[in-house]
Amino acid sequence: MSRTYYVFLLFIFLLIANSCKSTEFSGFDYDPEGGEVTTDREITPQKVRSIGSTVDGVWISNEFPGARVNDVIRVDENHYRLVIDPENHPINNSAWYGFKIWSDERKTITLELQYPESRHRYSPQISTDNGESWKNISETEHTINTDSDSGIATLTLSTGPERIWVSAQELHTTRQYSQWEKELMQKPFVQKSVAGYSHQGRPISLLKIAQRSLRPEKGVVIMYGRQHPPEVPGYIAGLRFLEIISADTPLAKEFRDRFDVWAFPLMNPDGADNGHWRHNAGGVDLNRDWQALNQPETRAVTDALKPLLNRPNRTVYYGIDFHSTSSNIFYPIEKDEDTFPLHFTYSWHEALTEALPNVEVRNLPYDTTSPIAKNWTFHTFGSDAVTFEVSDDMTGEELETYATTAAKIFMEKMIEAYDNNVAPAAQLD
Numbered sequence: 001m002s003r004t005y006y007v008f009l010l011f012i013f014l015l016i017a018n019s020c021k022s023t024e025f026s027g028f029d030y031d032p033e034g035g036e037v038t039t040d041r042e043i044t045p046q047k048v049r050s051i052g053s054t055v056d057g058v059w060i061s062n063e064f065p066g067a068r069v070n071d072v073i074r075v076d077e078n079h080y081r082l083v084i085d086p087e088n089h090p091i092n093n094s095a096w097y098g099f100k101i102w103s104d105e106r107k108t109i110t111l112e113l114q115y116p117e118s119r120h121r122y123s124p125q126i127s128t129d130n131g132e133s134w135k136n137i138s139e140t141e142h143t144i145n146t147d148s149d150s151g152i153a154t155l156t157l158s159t160g161p162e163r164i165w166v167s168a169q170e171l172h173t174t175r176q177y178s179q180w181e182k183e184l185m186q187k188p189f190v191q192k193s194v195a196g197y198s199h200q201g202r203p204i205s206l207l208k209i210a211q212r213s214l215r216p217e218k219g220v221v222i223m224y225g226r227q228h229p230p231e232v233p234g235y236i237a238g239l240r241f242l243e244i245i246s247a248d249t250p251l252a253k254e255f256r257d258r259f260d261v262w263a264f265p266l267m268n269p270d271g272a273d274n275g276h277w278r279h280n281a282g283g284v285d286l287n288r289d290w291q292a293l294n295q296p297e298t299r300a301v302t303d304a305l306k307p308l309l310n311r312p313n314r315t316v317y318y319g320i321d322f323h324s325t326s327s328n329i330f331y332p333i334e335k336d337e338d339t340f341p342l343h344f345t346y347s348w349h350e351a352l353t354e355a356l357p358n359v360e361v362r363n364l365p366y367d368t369t370s371p372i373a374k375n376w377t378f379h380t381f382g383s384d385a386v387t388f389e390v391s392d393d394m395t396g397e398e399l400e401t402y403a404t405t406a407a408k409i410f411m412e413k414m415i416e417a418y419d420n421n422v423a424p425a426a427q428l429d
């Protein structure tokens with residue numbers, strides 16, 4: 001056969017191999033070229049400032065944690081273009097933005113959100129109480145129009161002297177996280193420690209839910225959150241899981257009697273505070289660094305977890321890595337792998353979809369080769385694990401129902417798995 005023919009066959013093979021891959025991030029296919037390199041890359045910090053026009057009396061500011069606006073250009077009277085760029089390139093299209101806007105007089109302002117090398121993605125959330133509460137723009141007097149060709153979004157805002165906050169998702173930076181954490185630590189069985197520090201020196205919190213138990217052996221569930229800064233719905237789902245597991249309910253008490261939880265709810269605090277699209281302050285996608293462990297955040301978390309390998313009375317049962325994307329997805333480990341508990345994710349997913357028949361939750365198994373948190377958990381502990389993706393577009397109420405139901409069924413199924421594995425004390429002899 002000719003050489004050309006071999007090249008042709010190879011081409012066809014690659015074409016088929018590629019078309020079989022899923023569109024999300026369990027493999028490299030979702031990444032821009034070079035996304036798998038996790039040594040430090042330079043990032044370009046945005047200029048932090050309040051800027052505006054004295055002619056129009058209009059002001060725009062990115063002077064708060066989580067904000068992102070790289071430039072402001074006056075196009076016309078009361079018409080501005082906001083240039084939004086990521087922390088570095090290449091990067092996938094998680095086009096985060098966040099700013100405050102106000103005007104000396106009441107007026108209508110046109111704002112174009114322009115992403116020079118990307119496209120508009122997130123439907124704006126609006127706050128008029130300094131970021132305390134948020135509403136989707138569709139529930140407000142303001143409007144948005146997105147041009148599908150250019151990827152530019154045009155906002156029409158009614159402004160006045162009061163600050164209007166506009167953000168790609170509800171703002172949840174280290175400030176809000178600390179408040180939330182303090183609340184949870186009111187529970188006597190919740191302990192906090194610092195697993196390590198981020199590139200810019202922010203603490204990586206480890207929260208342990210560890211209720212006293214008379215059982216000689218307990219299971220451990222690991223939770224990871226917010227590796228990707230814009231994925232706030234997934235992160236909030238993670239916080240709700242921890243609240244529900246810590247609640248004063250019979251189910252939660254039964255669960256805590258059998259399991260400890262080790263949670264890292266905010267793994268990328270630099271990214272969250274700097275309004276990053278995806279990376280940490282080392283310019284790297286943390287959820288591609290679970291083999292090389294080049295970044296301080298992934299090293300801190302894995303170093304904190306490794307001692308579990310030497311604790312005979314603590315067995316890791318499961319890992320959940322919370323993310324969000326365009327829809328609800330479970331990414332389980334493929335069924336040809338023998339996980340412990342065996343294929344837990346599949347039975348959890350099935351029970352959840354039965355409990356919420358009107359909510360679509362896809363189940364997309366993936367192989368265990370990619371350097372992501374789920375696979376590190378499986379390869380290190382042999383336990384089952386999932387990448388738990390929550391839809392970007394859920395309302396607060398939908399997210400509450402989804403997270404609450406998922407957490408409740410998770411606890412029920414985990415209790416079952418524990419009881420099937422560990423013989424009750426009375427039957428030991």
Ligand SMILES: [Zn+2]
Nearest residue numbers: 228231323324
């Ligand atoms: Zn993600």
